[in-house]
Amino acid sequence: MSKMKFGTKVLHAGIKPDPTTGAIMTPIFQTSTYVQEAPGKHKGFEYARTQNPTRTVLEENLAALENAKFGRCFSSGMGATDAVVKLLEPGDEVICTNDLYGGTYRLFTAIYQRYGIHFKFVDLNDLSAVASAINNKTKMIWVESPTNPMMSIIDIAEMVKIAKKYRIWVCVDNTFATPYLQNPIDLGADIVVHSVTKYISGHSDVIMGAVITNDHILDQKIGYIQNAAGAIPSPHDCFLVLRGIKTLHVRMDRHCENGKLIAHFLKNHPAVQSVYWPGFEDHQNHAVAKKQMRQFGGMLSFTLKNDSQEVAFELMRKLELFSLAESLGGVESLIGHPASMTHASIPKEERLKSGLTDSLIRLSVGIEDVEDLIADLRQAIG
Numbered sequence: 088m089s090k091m092k093f094g095t096k097v098l099h100a101g102i103k104p105d106p107t108t109g110a111i112m113t114p115i116f117q118t119s120t121y122v123q124e125a126p127g128k129h130k131g132f133e134y135a136r137t138q139n140p141t142r143t144v145l146e147e148n149l150a151a152l153e154n155a156k157f158g159r160c161f162s163s164g165m166g167a168t169d170a171v172v173k174l175l176e177p178g179d180e181v182i183c184t185n186d187l188y189g190g191t192y193r194l195f196t197a198i199y200q201r202y203g204i205h206f207k208f209v210d211l212n213d214l215s216a217v218a219s220a221i222n223n224k225t226k227m228i229w230v231e232s233p234t235n236p237m238m239s240i241i242d243i244a245e246m247v248k249i250a251k252k253y254r255i256w257v258c259v260d261n262t263f264a265t266p267y268l269q270n271p272i273d274l275g276a277d278i279v280v281h282s283v284t285k286y287i288s289g290h291s292d293v294i295m296g297a298v299i300t301n302d303h304i305l306d307q308k309i310g311y312i313q314n315a316a317g318a319i320p321s322p323h324d325c326f327l328v329l330r331g332i333k334t335l336h337v338r339m340d341r342h343c344e345n346g347k348l349i350a351h352f353l354k355n356h357p358a359v360q361s362v363y364w365p366g367f368e369d370h371q372n373h374a375v376a377k378k379q380m381r382q383f384g385g386m387l388s389f390t391l392k393n394d395s396q397e398v399a400f401e402l403m404r405k406l407e408l409f410s411l412a413e414s415l416g417g418v419e420s421l422i423g424h425p426a427s428m429t430h431a432s433i434p435k436e437e438r439l440k441s442g443l444t445d446s447l448i449r450l451s452v453g454i455e456d457v458e459d460l461i462a463d464l465r466q467a468i469g
């Protein structure tokens with residue numbers, strides 16, 4: 088069964104009944120070490136920082152979902168990103184999306200810049216700007232698509248084309264799209280990073296990350312870094328994610344459908360100024376989204392005609408079904424105010440340049456009954 092389809096892979100790829108008991112669910116191997124028959128004679132497991140059977144099953148499953156050979160799970164999405172940056176040497180340069188996830192921006196600029204790794208923030212939609220930012224120190228292009236919170240779409244195949252010419256890596260943070268909607272490895276990317284915390288886990292109860300690649304040498308290096316630095320997830324969290332992953336395709340279909348209906352509701356509402364959702368034909372990157380994504384996701388942002396923070400706060404206060412919280416991708420709907428939450432550290436002039444105004448509200452549309460969600464938005468917008 089090498090050509091399983093997605094909805095089969097989430098249930099079966101890498102997953103076998105436990106050979107000792109027949110348990111259909113992968114056991115939680117809550118152990119720190121493994122008994123050896125004789126010195127060096129073991130069953131492939133020596134110490135649980137290096138390997139854990141629950142984790143191995145999840146890693147094989149995740150790799151299969153991205154149509155890749157190798158996967159490594161980390162204690163968080165940031166732990167996964169951190170391991171990828173550790174592939175680099177002082178003096179190396181990275182070109183990245185200018186509206187990067189805030190935590191990634193902080194790791195790059197506040198931590199790794201001090202170790203002599205340089206990050207250039209470029210509008211990755213401007214291909215000539217990308218090409219002219221590359222020099223002989225550039226080692227990697229770091230892509231996020233869709234971006235947060237403006238839902239820009241970056242053409243991954245175009246990034247790969249440029250990167251191949253200069254023999255540099257492309258790493259894609261595929262958290263927003265998930266492997267159900269987008270597979271960067273199929274588009275030629277070298278590395279995929281996930282915050283498993285979000286859609287893949289899907290139930291707002293786990294923090295986890297993953298690094299996925301088809302390149303044996305890269306995978307070996309990531310594994311070496313992981314074992315050396317130790318940012319591993321617990322076996323219990325691996326179990327929870329294996330449980331969540333079984334419904335990834337079903338959840339994503341509903342997230343996408345609800346997202347589409349809410350995007351259209353908001354677009355037709357007289358109090359709404361703009362709606363940022365890549366499924367709209369007039370979205371600036373709609374053609375690219377259509378080319379590289381299977382559906383357009385359940386994340387969207389909108390602004391109000393009355394562009395004030397007070398009005399946005401009042402709207403969010405009135406909502407009953409959308410919870411005010413950071414994070415995204417869980418089964419329940421969340422709402423956030425980027426200007427005062429995730430993007431509060433970015434100077435106002437900077438954020439206004441990309442359209443991130445005071446009334447911009449971000450929705451992570453859950454899988455509730457969409458009529459209830461729309462009714463809630465209708466009463467809150469007024």
Ligand SMILES: *Cc1c(COP(=O)(O)O)cnc(C)c1O
Binds near residue numbers: 164262284285296
């Ligand atoms: C949440 C998130 C991360 C960080 O993941 P954690 O699991 O919170 O460490 C990285 N990238 C994106 C796009 C995210 O949304």
